[in-house]
Amino acid sequence: METSFLLAVGASFLVAGFVKGVVGLGLPTVAMGTLSLVMAPVQAAALLIVPSMVTNVWQLAAGPGLRVLLRRLWPMLAAVMAGTLAGGAWLPRDSGVWAVVALGVALMLYALAGLLSLHVRVPVRHEAWLGPLAGAATGLVTAATGVFVIPAVPYLQGLGLARDALVQALGLAFTASTVALAASLALHGDFSLGAAGASAYALLPALAGMLAGQWLRGRIAQDVFKRCFFVGLFFLGLHSALKPWLA
Numbered sequence: 583m584e585t586s587f588l589l590a591v592g593a594s595f596l597v598a599g600f601v602k603g604v605v606g607l608g609l610p611t612v613a614m615g616t617l618s619l620v621m622a623p624v625q626a627a628a629l630l631i632v633p634s635m636v637t638n639v640w641q642l643a644a645g646p647g648l649r650v651l652l653r654r655l656w657p658m659l660a661a662v663m664a665g666t667l668a669g670g671a672w673l674p675r676d677s678g679v680w681a682v683v684a685l686g687v688a689l690m691l692y693a694l695a696g697l698l699s700l701h702v703r704v705p706v707r708h709e710a711w712l713g714p715l716a717g718a719a720t721g722l723v724t725a726a727t728g729v730f731v732i733p734a735v736p737y738l739q740g741l742g743l744a745r746d747a748l749v750q751a752l753g754l755a756f757t758a759s760t761v762a763l764a765a766s767l768a769l770h771g772d773f774s775l776g777a778a779g780a781s782a783y784a785l786l787p788a789l790a791g792m793l794a795g796q797w798l799r800g801r802i803a804q805d806v807f808k809r810c811f812f813v814g815l816f817f818l819g820l821h822s823a824l825k826p827w828l829a
Contacts, residue, residue, distance in 0.1 A: 590620050591780065592787040595633055599788035602637060603795020605808055606749055607735070608815075609788060610634045610756070614728045615689050615818040623681045627728030627763060628773050632781035633788035634760045641753030651751050658713035662734065662755065663762040665721020670766030673726055679826045685727040689819025692731050696812040704740035712737065720759065725766060730759035 598612035610630050617626035642648065652659075694700075704712055716737035724730040734755050743751055767773035 588783070591617070591629060591784050595784045596787040596791040599633070599637070599791025600795040600798075601791075601811055602788075603792040603797075604799050604802070605795075605804065605811065606641075607731075607752060608811065609637055609792075610760075611689065611692060611729055611731055611815065613784075613788075614685060615815060615822065618682060618685055618822055623685050623728050624767070624772050625777075628767055628777040629781050629784050630728060631760060631764045631767070631773065632778070633785045634756065635764075636785055637788060637792065638753045638756040638760060642750050642757055643753075646750070647747055648750065648754070651747065651754055654709075655713065655751060655754060657710070658717035658734075658737070659755065659758040661714040661717030662721045662724070662730070662758050663765075665718035666724045666730075666759065666762035667721070667766050667769075669722040669725025670770060673722075681726065682822050682825050685729060686819040686822030686825070688723055688727045688729045688732055690816055690823065691819075692729070692735070693812045693816035693819060695732075695736060696808065697816070700736065702736055702740040703742070704737060709741070720755075721762065724759050724763055728763065730756060730763070734759070 594613050594616040595609075597616065598609045601612050602609040613630055613633070614623065614626050617629065716733050720730055720732065720734040723732055735752065738748060738751050738755060741748075741751070764773055767777075
């Protein structure tokens, strides 16, 4: 691997891990957004697998009620995995312009939802059909862009979970998405042994960034940091969405 490639990957995951350390989420989203500036989204998604898996398993294991959440969320999680695998089979695999534009749109939507503090309320009586619907939609977005926050994050936030349970639920959803994305990429030959090695390398700066972010979390105004994060993410997405016309 070239030195410039290693530096780009290391810097992207260092920043992504730092954001996750401060606000508790954002590692795959930031990594996909920044890496797409220098490589195709499908290559960025392959690099994402190991850091995302390790950090999300860490996140879900730290919560208090994994068994309860699994009983409640398993239809959504199953739909996430099915949607990702189906999307990987149906959607084009040429990693062309469409993938970069789709990634940009997904980043912009996520940023706008964060900036506008959009919160949906999901009544318990509707979880039986809304959960699988949100999961399947998230899976398709994951297959197309490598970003697995829309609409999974707004849906989970709308369940009215306590803070620790929400953090654990997000880790659970992101883990399911990562497993499904890895399987989809492997089935199409996009997650080779070489890609796995590069992804494992990316874990080191991701963990370093997380530790730095966690250290800084109590020393800065998180609301201000989140606004800056979402503004930056929006313009990163805008750049990706307009990339075909900027070239």
